[in-house]
Amino acid sequence: xxxxxxxxxxxxxxxxxxLLLLLLAAFFLQQIGMSSSLQRAIVQSEGIANLLAxxxxxxxxxxxxxxxxxxxxxxxxxxxxDQAKAGISADLTELQQRLKGDPAQLQQLAVLSKDYExxxxxxxxxxxxxxxxxNDPKSHAREEAMMEDIRATVNTLQKNEQKRRAIxxxxxxxxxxxxxxxxxxxxxxxxxxxxxxxxxxxKRVSRSYTAALGELEQRSREVQQSQQRYQTTLExxxxxxxxxxxxxxxxxxxxxxxxLSGWSMxxxxxxxxxxxxxxxxxxxxxPAENPVQQVLRKKKMHSLPQHSVLISRSGKEYLIDDSAxxxxxxxxxxxxxxxxxxxxxxxxRSEAALIAGEKLAVAGRLAASIAxxxxxxxxxxxxxxxxxxxxxxxxxxxxxxxxxxxxxDRTMQISRTMLSLYREPKSPVKVDLKDLIxxxxxxxxxxxxxxxxxxxxxxxxSCIVEGxxxxxxxxxxxxxxxAIEAAGMRGRLRVRLEPTPPEEFRGAGAxxxxxxxxxxxxxxxxxxxxxxxxxxxxxxxxxxxxxxSMGIVQKHGGMIRLQNCxxxxxSGACARIYLPAKTLAGDRRIAAPVA
Amino acid sequence: MPKxxxxxxxxxPLGLQIRKAVLERAGYRxxxxxxxxxxxxxxxxxxxxxxxxDYAMPTMSGADVALEMRRxxxxxxxxxxxxxxxxxxxxxxxxxxxxxKGDGPEVLLAKxxxxxxxxxxxxxxxxxx
Numbered sequence: 163x164x165x166x167x168x169x170x171x172x173x174x175x176x177x178x179x180x181l182l183l184l185l186l187a188a189f190f191l192q193q194i195g196m197s198s199s200l201q202r203a204i205v206q207s208e209g210i211a212n213l214l215a216x217x218x219x220x221x222x223x224x225x226x227x228x229x230x231x232x233x234x235x236x237x238x239x240x241x242x243x244d245q246a247k248a249g250i251s252a253d254l255t256e257l258q259q260r261l262k263g264d265p266a267q268l269q270q271l272a273v274l275s276k277d278y279e280x281x282x283x284x285x286x287x288x289x290x291x292x293x294x295x296x297n298d299p300k301s302h303a304r305e306e307a308m309m310e311d312i313r314a315t316v317n318t319l320q321k322n323e324q325k326r327r328a329i330x331x332x333x334x335x336x337x338x339x340x341x342x343x344x345x346x347x348x349x350x351x352x353x354x355x356x357x358x359x360x361x362x363x364x365k366r367v368s369r370s371y372t373a374a375l376g377e378l379e380q381r382s383r384e385v386q387q388s389q390q391r392y393q394t395t396l397e398x399x400x401x402x403x404x405x406x407x408x409x410x411x412x413x414x415x416x417x418x419x420x421x422l423s424g425w426s427m428x429x430x431x432x433x434x435x436x437x438x439x440x441x442x443x444x445x446x447x448x449p450a451e452n453p454v455q456q457v458l459r460k461k462k463m464h465s466l467p468q469h470s471v472l473i474s475r476s477g478k479e480y481l482i483d484d485s486a487x488x489x490x491x492x493x494x495x496x497x498x499x500x501x502x503x504x505x506x507x508x509x510x511r512s513e514a515a516l517i518a519g520e521k522l523a524v525a526g527r528l529a530a531s532i533a534x535x536x537x538x539x540x541x542x543x544x545x546x547x548x549x550x551x552x553x554x555x556x557x558x559x560x561x562x563x564x565x566x567x568x569x570x571d572r573t574m575q576i577s578r579t580m581l582s583l584y585r586e587p588k589s590p591v592k593v594d595l596k597d598l599i600x601x602x603x604x605x606x607x608x609x610x611x612x613x614x615x616x617x618x619x620x621x622x623x624s625c626i627v628e629g630x631x632x633x634x635x636x637x638x639x640x641x642x643x644x645a646i647e648a649a650g651m652r653g654r655l656r657v658r659l660e661p662t663p664p665e666e667f668r669g670a671g672a673x674x675x676x677x678x679x680x681x682x683x684x685x686x687x688x689x690x691x692x693x694x695x696x697x698x699x700x701x702x703x704x705x706x707x708x709x710x711s712m713g714i715v716q717k718h719g720g721m722i723r724l725q726n727c728x729x730x731x732x733s734g735a736c737a738r739i740y741l742p743a744k745t746l747a748g749d750r751r752i753a754a755p756v757a
Numbered sequence: 758m759p760k761x762x763x764x765x766x767x768x769x770p771l772g773l774q775i776r777k778a779v780l781e782r783a784g785y786r787x788x789x790x791x792x793x794x795x796x797x798x799x800x801x802x803x804x805x806x807x808x809x810x811d812y813a814m815p816t817m818s819g820a821d822v823a824l825e826m827r828r829x830x831x832x833x834x835x836x837x838x839x840x841x842x843x844x845x846x847x848x849x850x851x852x853x854x855x856x857x858k859g860d861g862p863e864v865l866l867a868k869x870x871x872x873x874x875x876x877x878x879x880x881x882x883x884x885x886x
Contacts, residue, residue, distance in 0.1 A: 533840070534813075534840040534841060535840075537840035537857075537858040537859045538769050538772055538840060538858060539772075540858070540859045541772060541840075541858040541859045541860075542769075542771055542772045542775045542776075544859060544861045544862060545772075545775045545776060545778070545779045545861075545862045545865075546775055548779060548861070548862035548863070549775070549778055549779060549782060549862075552782070565771060565774075565775060568771065569771065569772075607815075608813055608815075611813070611814070611815030611816070612813055612814075612815075612818050614816070614817075614818075
């Protein structure tokens with residue numbers, strides 16, 4: 163049942179009884195009217211009877227006066243006659259009024275009036291004549307007869323009235339009884355109708371209410387279960403989770419978070435996050451900004467800076483990796499912040515070991531290439547010494563010595579170049595990527611030549627970014643060596659350097675794109691290429707090159723993307739190294755320079 | 758008996774010149790080339806007795822040159838010079854001998870002698886202390 167229907171039922175429950183009660187009231191009114199009209203009729207009938215009695219008296223009075231005068235001839239005897247005349251006339255008119263509803267009585271009254279008028283005329287005639295003639299027996303008899311008629315008519319009228327009253331009076335108890343039954347049954351009917359109606363409506367509301375209650379109960383159970391499930395999920399998740407409200411007060415922390423922070427859920431509840439989740443920079447020991455404040459400011463998920471250290475309640479320290487995200491309600495309003503973090507102390511240690519391993523491998527490769535570069539002049543020097551041993555011609559000796567010096571100079575030069583390449587500044591410096599790439603290409607020249615790889619170099623203008631040159635050189639070398647190896651014998655390679663506009667990546671910077679004509683990378687390789695120990699080179703690779711490269715580029719605030727380029731000339735892989743103009747790397751380096 | 762003719766190929770001009778001097782001192786006749794294609798044209802034209810070939814060269818590697826030479830004349834011995842320690846077996850299998858740059862002239866001459874047994878150059882060897 164929806165709210166609209168519920169309102170409709172409420173309205174029905176209000177108006178239907180009112181309507182029924184109104185009907186009942188009308189019925190009552192009608193019954194009251196009926197009995198009061200009966201009473202009125204009785205009273206009226208009594209009035210008529212009284213009036214008829216008065217009329218009879220007055221007529222008797224007149225007749226007595228006339229008789230008196232006839233006997234005495236005394237005019238004074240006629241006084242009542244005259245007095246009654248006006249009264250009789252008024253009474254007749256009154257009676258006519260009152261008997262209006264009764265035609266039979268009216269007819270009798272008309273007869274009475276007519277008889278009375280005749281009698282009155284006759285009496286008047288008698289009285290107007292001289293008293294002697296009054297005793298005319300004929301006239302007297304006529305007059306007497308007329309009076310008899312009048313009396314008879316009045317009697318009839320009275321009898322009729324009496325009869326009517328008797329009928330009306332007889333009706334009264336009957337009516338009362340009937341009315342009682344009618345009113346009783348009407349009230350009963352209406353009460354029953356109301357009861358039935360209300361019962362039916364209430365039943366409907368009650369059914370809906372029960373259903374709604376059941377539904378609510380079910381939903382509440384589901385919500386509870388869901389909450390339980392989330393709680394269990396959060397509890398059993400391998401990462402530490404702390405959530406807090408918008409003011410930064412802790413609302414929840416799971417077991418792992420309790421273990422790492424040293425705060426139990428009970429103790430931490432309602433405390434400021436900064437007290438429970440104390441983080442400082444690994445090296446500077448400066449407190450990190452409150453993650454809640456950062457999320458409030460940025461209104462989006464963000465990661466803690468690297469090298470964050472969590473100091474637990476007991477003072478134990480953990481290197482952590484974490485992210486903070488806003489918690490938003492259904493209206494999109496931020497209601498809190500959730501922190502997810504994990505202890506990466508061990509991971510960092512093994513990563514450091516891996517990086518060191520890769521550095522060793524890089525150093526090994528570098529040493530091999532230095533040895534190769536140096537072998538050529540050393541070979542010459544060795545040959546020259548052999549020649550010098552038996553040479554007696556001073557001219558020739560001088561020539562050989564000069565040549566040996568030249569070759570030794572070359573050796574020295576190579577060694578110096580190598581040293582300067584890997585002498586790393588302590589803070590980021592401006593690096594011209596064009597120079598850097600050209601330097602790397604020069605270093606790889608022999609290798610490129612050996613494999614007869616054709617290089618299409620589209621380096622364009624100088625591109626300056628901030629960074630650590632040796633590390634960036636390591637990245638570029640790695641990507642180029644991979645591309646050369648992928649391109650294979652007589653393959654083709656295109657190296658392109660171009661500035662990127664601010665909207666393409668995180669702010670302005672540069673992108674180094676290396677595409678090759680090799681077989682491209684498989685989906686599987688694409689997914690794992692940046693993970694440690696993944697290699698497509700069998701025994702030849704350490705599987706760390708791209709992983710370390712990614713680490714270096716990410717430290718600079720950049721990104722490496724590797725995919726198949728699908729170009730006509732370069733069907734192989736396309737590696738794009740994005741580097742921001744302003745590095746995110748701090749004054750310290752993750753990887754020490756390879757020297 | 759005419760002196761043996763050795764073809765020396767290397768992209769390093771100074772190294773090539775010095776190697777030529779060493780071989781000449783040992784009594785060999787030496788012709789030089791700065792790259793593979795030039796070397797191949799000399800090889801096709803002259804009756805070369807042995808080849809001293811550098812492995813790492815631009816445009817055409819020592820391995821490619823050796824392969825081509827084997828096509829032209831299969832019995833001419835080839836000594837492959839390299840600064841790399843571990844050359845792929847398919848490369849080393851294609852030449853008669855290999856030598857590492859920096860091994861020194863004695864080794865070089867010994868290997869050349871191995872390639873040309875009983876040939877001239879003995880004089881030079883005899884001259885050695």
